[in-house]
Amino acid sequence: MKTMTIKAVTAATALFGAVAGAQAQDTNYPQQPVTWVIPFGAGGGTDQLARLLAAEADRIFGERVTVENHAGAGGVAGWEYVLDQPADGYTIFNASPTPIITLVSEENPPIEPTDISIVGYLSSYSALLIGGEEAFPDWESFKQAAEDRAITVGGTNSTLLGIANLMDQAGVEVVFVPYTSTGEAVTDYLGGHIDTVATTESTAVTIVPENGRVIVNSSSRPLLPEIEEQLGGDVVDAKDLGFDGISFPRWVGVHPDTPEEVKARVAELVGEVAQDPAVKEAFATAGSPIDYVGREEAAQDYEGLVERMRSAVGLLQ
Amino acid sequence: MNTDALYEALSLVFTFKTIMWLVIGVALGVGLGAIPGLTASTGIALVLPLSFMLDITGSLGLLIGLYKGAVFGGSISAISFATPGSPDSAATVFDGYRMTKEGKGRKAILMALYSSVTGDAASDIVVILVAPTIALLALQFGPTERLWLMVLAIALLGALSGRHLAKGLFSAAIGLFLGTIGADPVSSVARNTFGQDWLRDGIHLVPLVIGVFAMSQMLEQGLELLRRTRAVREATMKLGDLFGRNTEGLTFREYLSAWREMGIGIGVGTFVGILPGLGATVAAFLSFGIAKQLFPKKRIGEGSIYGIAAAEAGNNATVGPTLVPLLAFGIPGSATAALIGAALMLQGITPSPRMFQMYPEVIYALFIILILGNFFNLAIGRMFAFFYARLGQLPGEILVPTIMVMSVIGAYAARSDPYDVLMMLGLAFMGFGMRKVGMPEAPLIITFLIAPLLEQNLRRALLITRGEWSDALFGSPVAIGLAGAAALLLVVTMRANIGGRLSRVGRQQDEPTGG
Known part of the structure; x- marks a missing residue:
C-alpha cells in the first residue's frame, strides 16, 4: 500500500512536472x-x-x-x-x-x-443584394417584384449562399445564377443580362450609386459606418427584417x-x-x-x- | 482632355524611380514568364507587398511592366524548349519549337518579341482611345453571346486538327472530358473525380500544358537520347546555334509580311481581353486558329513565323484591354487585373467609374506606363531572349533532364500542389502516346479551355431564361450573328477539307504510275 502511494506520488509528481514543463514551454510560444x-x-x-x-x-x-x-x-x-x-x-x-x-x-x-x-x-464580409434604383427602390418592392416574376440573382457561390439563406427565411423565390468570378457576375448585371447581383461590400462600393443601389444586406452584422455611408446610408440588413443572416x-x-x-x-x-x-x-x-x-x-x-x-x-x- | 492632369502624369512617370521600377518590372516579368509555372498573376502577387511601399506610379510601373514582360517571357521557353513558360504561350510551341529544331530559333524568338510588342502597343492605343466604348460593347456579351463565341472557337478546331480530322476530334474529346473534371460550375458538386478529393478543383491548365507539351517532348527526346540517334544530336546542335553568328535572324521585310496575322492577333486579343473570364490563352489559340484557317498556304503550325505572329500578338494584345473593365466599371476582368486593382486600392484609389473624374492624373499615368512598358519590353526582351536561349547551348544529355526538372518545378510552382506534379507526369505520358500516333495536341487544349466556359455560359443562359432553349440560344441579334458566323465557319472548313481531299486524289490520279 505504502509502495503504491509512493509510486502514485512519484507518478503524480512526474505528471505535474511534465505538465508544468509543458506550460512553461507553451507560454514561451513561439x-x-x-x-x-x-x-x-x-x-x-x-x-x-x-x-x-x-x-x-x-x-x-x-x-x-x-x-x-x-x-x-x-x-x-x-x-x-x-x-x-x-x-x-x-x-x-x-x-x-x-x-x-x-x-x-x-x-x-x-x-x-x-x-x-x-x-x-x-x-x-457580407453578401449585399444590388439592383437597379428604379426597379427595386427598396426591399418591399423587390419582394413584390419577385412574386410577379422570376427575378435573377447572379453572384459567386459564397455571396449567393448569403442571399439564399435570407430569401429562404423571407419566403421569397428567386432564380440563382452562379458565377465563377465576381467580375463576370457584375459585368452581366451591368449589361442587363441578370436583374440583380450579390456582391461583397468592397465590390458594392464600385457599383453604387452610379449603377444601382443596395436592396438588402443579407447578414445580421451591420456594415462598418464608412462603408454604409459610401453605399448611400440606411442599408437594411437581415436583422432589421427579423431574420438570421450570415x-x-x-x-x-x-x-x-x-x-x-x-x-x-x-x-x-x-x-x-x-x-x-x-x-x-x-x-x-x-x-x-x-x-x-x-x-x-x-x-x-x-x-x-x-x-x-x-x-x-x-x-x- | 484635362491637360493639367496629363502634365502631372508625365511629371510623375518620367522620374528616375518610376522608370527604374518599370525596368525592374519588365525584367522580372520576362524572367518569371520564361520559367514554367510562374505566370503573370503569380509574379504580381509576389511583388504586391513591395508595391505597397512604392508611390503610385512606381507601383503601376512595377506591376504593369511585370505583366507585359511575363506574357512575352512565356514564349522564350516555348520556342527554345517546347516548354511554355505560361499557358498563354502554348500556341507558340507549334511553330516555335519546330523552327528551333530546324535551326531557326533566333528568327522565331525575334518574331515572338516583335509581334508581342506590336500586339501589346496596338491594343494599348485602342484602349486609350476607345476604352469606354469597347467596354460598353463588351457589356452586350452576356451568357448567350459568350456561349456562341465559344462555339465559334470550337468551330475553328477543324483548322487546328491538321490533316486527320478524326484524330483531331478524338483529341478534342479527351480535352472535353478533362475539362469536365472537378466541381460542377452551377451546383458545385464534384463530378468525374473518381472519388478523389484532390481532383475537386479540376485539372489545372499549367500542369496540363507542361505535361502535354514540354514533358511529353522531353520523354520522346530522352528516349531518343538513350538510343543515341543522330537526330537528337542534330536537334541539340541546332538549339546550341540559337544565337550563334551564323543563324538566321528576322528581316524587317519578314516582320512586315506578318501584318495580317498580327492584325488578327490584335483584333482577337483586344476583344477577348475585355471580356471577363477568357484570358490570354484563349486569345492566343483563337488568333492562331483563325490565321491558320484564313491562310492555309502559309503552313501555320508547321514551323512558320506567321503562326508565332498570330499567337504572340494575340496573347499580348489582351494585356491593356484586361484593364478596361477595371477602369470603366471598377470590375476586374481577370486575376491579374484584380491584383492591379488591389495595388491601386493599396494606394488609396478605389477602382470605379469615378476614377476618371477623381484621379485623372493616375489614369493618364497608367496609360503612359502602358505605352512606355512596350519599349522596355522590346529592349529587355531582346537581351533576355539572348541570355535565356544560351541555355540551349547545353548538350542534350544535360538539356533534357534540366527541362524535365523545370517541368516538375513548374507544375508544382503554380499552385504548390504536389498532385499537380503527378497529373503533369500522367498527362506527359498521354501526350507522348498522342504524338506517337500523330494526334494533334491543340484540339485537346482548346476544348479543355473552352468546354467548361461553354457549359457555364449555356447553363447560366438556361437559368436566366428559365429553361427556354430558344431564348437561351438566340435571345439577341448578337447571338444570332455569332451563331451564323459559327455555322458559316463550319461549312467553309468542311468544304475546304473536301476540296483539299479531292484535289489530292486528283493529283494522285494525274501522276504517272511507274512500271
Missing part, C-alpha cells in the same frame, strides 16, 4: 518560425491579405511568420495539410468560407468543417488537438497583429477593413455559421 497556411494559390483575396499581415506579424510574434499556399480541392487540401502537421500552434490556418462551402457541399467530406480550433476572425469571416484557426495554453497564446498574438495600426491601415486600404472578433466569440459564431451554410447550400443545389 520559439521557432510560424507557418501561415493559405488554402488558395498566390494572388487571391485571402492570400493578398495574409501577405500584408505577415509583413507585420514577424515583429509581433518575435519569430518569422511565413505565408505558405497549399491550394487544391476547393480549399480543403490546405486544411488537410494543417491537420497533418503537429498540433503545436506553429502551423496557423487562415481561410475564407470557401473550404467550408466545399465541405458542406460534399456528401462524404474527407474532414468535417468542425475539425479546427478557431482562434479569431480577422474580418468579415456574414462570411476570414477566419484563423489551428489544429484542434493543440494544447489549450498554446491556442490561447496564438489567439492573443493573432489579436495583437489584427489590432496593429499598420495592419489595420493595410487591410483598410485593400478594401477589407479589419473587423477583429476574438477567440471565444468567433468560435461560438463559427458553429452556427457552419449549420446555416449547410442548409443554405441545399437551397442552391
Whole structure:
C-alpha cells in the first residue's frame, strides 16, 4: 500500500512536472518560425491579405511568420495539410468560407468543417443584394417584384449562399445564377443580362450609386459606418427584417488537438497583429477593413455559421 | 482632355524611380514568364507587398511592366524548349519549337518579341482611345453571346486538327472530358473525380500544358537520347546555334509580311481581353486558329513565323484591354487585373467609374506606363531572349533532364500542389502516346479551355431564361450573328477539307504510275 502511494506520488509528481514543463514551454510560444497556411494559390483575396499581415506579424510574434499556399480541392487540401502537421500552434490556418462551402457541399467530406480550433476572425464580409434604383427602390418592392416574376440573382457561390439563406427565411423565390468570378457576375448585371447581383461590400462600393443601389444586406452584422455611408446610408440588413443572416469571416484557426495554453497564446498574438495600426491601415486600404472578433466569440459564431451554410447550400443545389 | 492632369502624369512617370521600377518590372516579368509555372498573376502577387511601399506610379510601373514582360517571357521557353513558360504561350510551341529544331530559333524568338510588342502597343492605343466604348460593347456579351463565341472557337478546331480530322476530334474529346473534371460550375458538386478529393478543383491548365507539351517532348527526346540517334544530336546542335553568328535572324521585310496575322492577333486579343473570364490563352489559340484557317498556304503550325505572329500578338494584345473593365466599371476582368486593382486600392484609389473624374492624373499615368512598358519590353526582351536561349547551348544529355526538372518545378510552382506534379507526369505520358500516333495536341487544349466556359455560359443562359432553349440560344441579334458566323465557319472548313481531299486524289490520279 505504502509502495503504491509512493509510486502514485512519484507518478503524480512526474505528471505535474511534465505538465508544468509543458506550460512553461507553451507560454514561451513561439520559439521557432510560424507557418501561415493559405488554402488558395498566390494572388487571391485571402492570400493578398495574409501577405500584408505577415509583413507585420514577424515583429509581433518575435519569430518569422511565413505565408505558405497549399491550394487544391476547393480549399480543403490546405486544411488537410494543417491537420497533418503537429498540433503545436506553429502551423496557423487562415481561410475564407470557401473550404467550408466545399465541405458542406460534399456528401462524404474527407474532414468535417468542425475539425479546427478557431482562434479569431480577422474580418468579415457580407453578401449585399444590388439592383437597379428604379426597379427595386427598396426591399418591399423587390419582394413584390419577385412574386410577379422570376427575378435573377447572379453572384459567386459564397455571396449567393448569403442571399439564399435570407430569401429562404423571407419566403421569397428567386432564380440563382452562379458565377465563377465576381467580375463576370457584375459585368452581366451591368449589361442587363441578370436583374440583380450579390456582391461583397468592397465590390458594392464600385457599383453604387452610379449603377444601382443596395436592396438588402443579407447578414445580421451591420456594415462598418464608412462603408454604409459610401453605399448611400440606411442599408437594411437581415436583422432589421427579423431574420438570421450570415456574414462570411476570414477566419484563423489551428489544429484542434493543440494544447489549450498554446491556442490561447496564438489567439492573443493573432489579436495583437489584427489590432496593429499598420495592419489595420493595410487591410483598410485593400478594401477589407479589419473587423477583429476574438477567440471565444468567433468560435461560438463559427458553429452556427457552419449549420446555416449547410442548409443554405441545399437551397442552391 | 484635362491637360493639367496629363502634365502631372508625365511629371510623375518620367522620374528616375518610376522608370527604374518599370525596368525592374519588365525584367522580372520576362524572367518569371520564361520559367514554367510562374505566370503573370503569380509574379504580381509576389511583388504586391513591395508595391505597397512604392508611390503610385512606381507601383503601376512595377506591376504593369511585370505583366507585359511575363506574357512575352512565356514564349522564350516555348520556342527554345517546347516548354511554355505560361499557358498563354502554348500556341507558340507549334511553330516555335519546330523552327528551333530546324535551326531557326533566333528568327522565331525575334518574331515572338516583335509581334508581342506590336500586339501589346496596338491594343494599348485602342484602349486609350476607345476604352469606354469597347467596354460598353463588351457589356452586350452576356451568357448567350459568350456561349456562341465559344462555339465559334470550337468551330475553328477543324483548322487546328491538321490533316486527320478524326484524330483531331478524338483529341478534342479527351480535352472535353478533362475539362469536365472537378466541381460542377452551377451546383458545385464534384463530378468525374473518381472519388478523389484532390481532383475537386479540376485539372489545372499549367500542369496540363507542361505535361502535354514540354514533358511529353522531353520523354520522346530522352528516349531518343538513350538510343543515341543522330537526330537528337542534330536537334541539340541546332538549339546550341540559337544565337550563334551564323543563324538566321528576322528581316524587317519578314516582320512586315506578318501584318495580317498580327492584325488578327490584335483584333482577337483586344476583344477577348475585355471580356471577363477568357484570358490570354484563349486569345492566343483563337488568333492562331483563325490565321491558320484564313491562310492555309502559309503552313501555320508547321514551323512558320506567321503562326508565332498570330499567337504572340494575340496573347499580348489582351494585356491593356484586361484593364478596361477595371477602369470603366471598377470590375476586374481577370486575376491579374484584380491584383492591379488591389495595388491601386493599396494606394488609396478605389477602382470605379469615378476614377476618371477623381484621379485623372493616375489614369493618364497608367496609360503612359502602358505605352512606355512596350519599349522596355522590346529592349529587355531582346537581351533576355539572348541570355535565356544560351541555355540551349547545353548538350542534350544535360538539356533534357534540366527541362524535365523545370517541368516538375513548374507544375508544382503554380499552385504548390504536389498532385499537380503527378497529373503533369500522367498527362506527359498521354501526350507522348498522342504524338506517337500523330494526334494533334491543340484540339485537346482548346476544348479543355473552352468546354467548361461553354457549359457555364449555356447553363447560366438556361437559368436566366428559365429553361427556354430558344431564348437561351438566340435571345439577341448578337447571338444570332455569332451563331451564323459559327455555322458559316463550319461549312467553309468542311468544304475546304473536301476540296483539299479531292484535289489530292486528283493529283494522285494525274501522276504517272511507274512500271
